[in-house]
Amino acid sequence: MQTPSENSPTTYRRKTRNTWILIGSIAAIGFLTGYFGGVGMVGGITPSLTLGLGAGVLLLAALCFFAHARTDEHEQHLDRVAVAIGGALVITVYPAWLVLSLGEWVAPPSALGLWGLAVMAMLGVFAVLRYRHMRA
Amino acid sequence: MLLKNCLRALRAERGWSQAALAERLDVSRQAINAIETGKYDPSLSLAFRIGALFKRPIETIFGAPADGAPDVDIQE
Numbered sequence: 001m002q003t004p005s006e007n008s009p010t011t012y013r014r015k016t017r018n019t020w021i022l023i024g025s026i027a028a029i030g031f032l033t034g035y036f037g038g039v040g041m042v043g044g045i046t047p048s049l050t051l052g053l054g055a056g057v058l059l060l061a062a063l064c065f066f067a068h069a070r071t072d073e074h075e076q077h078l079d080r081v082a083v084a085i086g087g088a089l090v091i092t093v094y095p096a097w098l099v100l101s102l103g104e105w106v107a108p109p110s111a112l113g114l115w116g117l118a119v120m121a122m123l124g125v126f127a128v129l130r131y132r133h134m135r136a
Numbered sequence: 137m138l139l140k141n142c143l144r145a146l147r148a149e150r151g152w153s154q155a156a157l158a159e160r161l162d163v164s165r166q167a168i169n170a171i172e173t174g175k176y177d178p179s180l181s182l183a184f185r186i187g188a189l190f191k192r193p194i195e196t197i198f199g200a201p202a203d204g205a206p207d208v209d210i211q212e
Contacts, residue, residue, distance in 0.1 A: 073179050074167035136166045 026061040078129040086122030090114050139198045144172045146190050146197065161185055 068079050094109060101108040147157050147168075154172070158165040161182065170176035177198075178186065187194040 072163040072167050073182060074164065074170050074176050077176060133166050133170075136169045 026058065026065070075130075075133065078133060079126065082122050082126040082129060085125045086118040089121040090118045093117060138174050139177050139200065140174065141171065141198045143168070143186065143197060146192075147172075157189075160189055 068076060071079070094114060097106065097109045097113075100106045143157075147154070152160075154168045155165045158168045161168070162185075163182065167176070167178075171178055183194045183198060187197060190197065
């Protein structure tokens with residue numbers, strides 16, 4: 001009989017399934033961002049550099065999700081906090097960026113810019129949370 | 137709403153360090169510290185593992201803040 005702390009085959013399958021769902025989601029978001037953000041990942045002339053960058057980002061995202069799936073539940077909670085703060089930042093910054101661009105103070109919002117902002121915010125929050133976690 | 141718990145008392149009763157308890161529960165030492173200090177509520181799965189390890193129902197380990205932290209009967 002398995003003890004509760006052991007990973008049963010069901011738990012392992014569920015974790016693997018969830019990981020692939022997350023990877024699929026990030027791939028879909030990356031693909032749509034490329035399509036609607038004018039990055040040129042699909043359709044027309046596709047610069048190989050852009051494709052390479054896209055593939056690199058997706059590979060990094062996949063590695064992040066695999067790493068996430070292998071941490072304990074408290075660390076996963078901290079990861080989710082970092083992602084939520086990154087997402088919240090995009091939601092709050094986008095309208096401000098849009099208003100500023102209408103006044104022609106800044107360039108119009110771009111999907112790539114918002115992605116960059118979200119990623120930097122997530123990485124920043126992640127680093128702070130993990131630093132505090134390690135010192136606890 | 138974060139739960140109160142008596143994990144620290146139960147651990148101290150057995151003379152285990154946070155690292156030793158973490159190893160038994162297959163989580164990080166920091167996770168145990170976060171639970172003990174009330175910064176993080178464990179998942180239901182981990183709560184049951186904690187209950188099984190200490191041979192106690194989880195409601196005697198975790199409780200709502202209004203009820204205060206559950207008391208630990210050392211004699212048990």
